[in-house]
Amino acid sequence: MEAGVTVLLTVMVGLFGLTSAVLGFIAEAQSLTPSDIHVSGSECVYPANPAHALGVCAILLLAVAQITASAAGGCCGCCRPGGGASKSTRRVVGVIVAMLSWIMAMIAVLYYWKGVEWNAPGTHPAAIAGGNEECVYFKDGGFTRAAILSIVATSLAIKSCFLLRAPASTPEALEGADEPKADGQHPPEAGVAVGLPQWPAPGNGHAPYSHPAQG
Structure with missing residues (x-):
């Protein structure tokens, strides 16, 4: 069940992030x-x-993707319980990947916002350069850089989801399966059949049956 939820959340994150990049x-x-x-x-x-409008929608979708990934990972791992040594290591790596994802997303949002600002309808004062009036515009490649950063941020977010939501498989959990029970009995070893005898053994109150000797 946990694996299915993780896959569903990562699909949602990927869908929002890739849609942002396409826009x-x-x-x-x-x-x-x-x-x-x-x-x-x-x-x-x-x-x-x-x-x-496309830039505004791209920003919103990227934000939704990042928020969904953070919620799926337990607020970058801060809201999920810790585990053993291997779990702690995976959690640290997941938090680092999540932070890198947010950094990439913030840079992408800056590019998106700059493009939105200079593509908004309206008027701006003209710049004087060499006696001529020039208009500032958003240079080629700005939205493309934002889209590429959105893909990188989404990929890192998906990776962090898997790292932070993966079930723990620590040595302590494996050792607990072989520990003796409270009554001092050990679990049966693999390949050893455990059961009761089907026929009564001699000496338990029943004499063994024998045929009379024939003369």
Whole structure:
């Protein structure tokens, strides 16, 4: 049951993260170019375009993916009980991977937000360069970098889910199976049949049966 829940959560994280990346690639293709921006007096006029909405949706989906992964991993391992030595090592690695995932996601969000800001419809003051008025625009490749970082962050988030939700298989748990019971009896070894005799043994109140001698 636990394995099924883990798979379902990681599928959800992957779906949200990959959708965010796909929207980022589409936003790159729809991003404003210098030919789309018009100069009116001393201001640059930025027309409406799909890249603005796509960038916002990409940010939201990436945030949902990261939050889902953190919740699945028990708040990066802080809300789940610890275990033995191997469990603790796996938990530390899972927390590190989760932190790297969040770092990659935050950098991706910065790229997304910058693209959203410069693709929003509105006006901005024109910059004067060499006596000419120029308009600032989001450079090519910004949304693409954000999309690639989204994929990296999602992959790390999925890895952290598996590390933090994996069942413990510590040596202590294995040794506990061979410990003697409370009454001092040891569990039967493998390959040894345990049971009661089907026929009464001699000396328990019944004389062995024998045929009378024939003359």
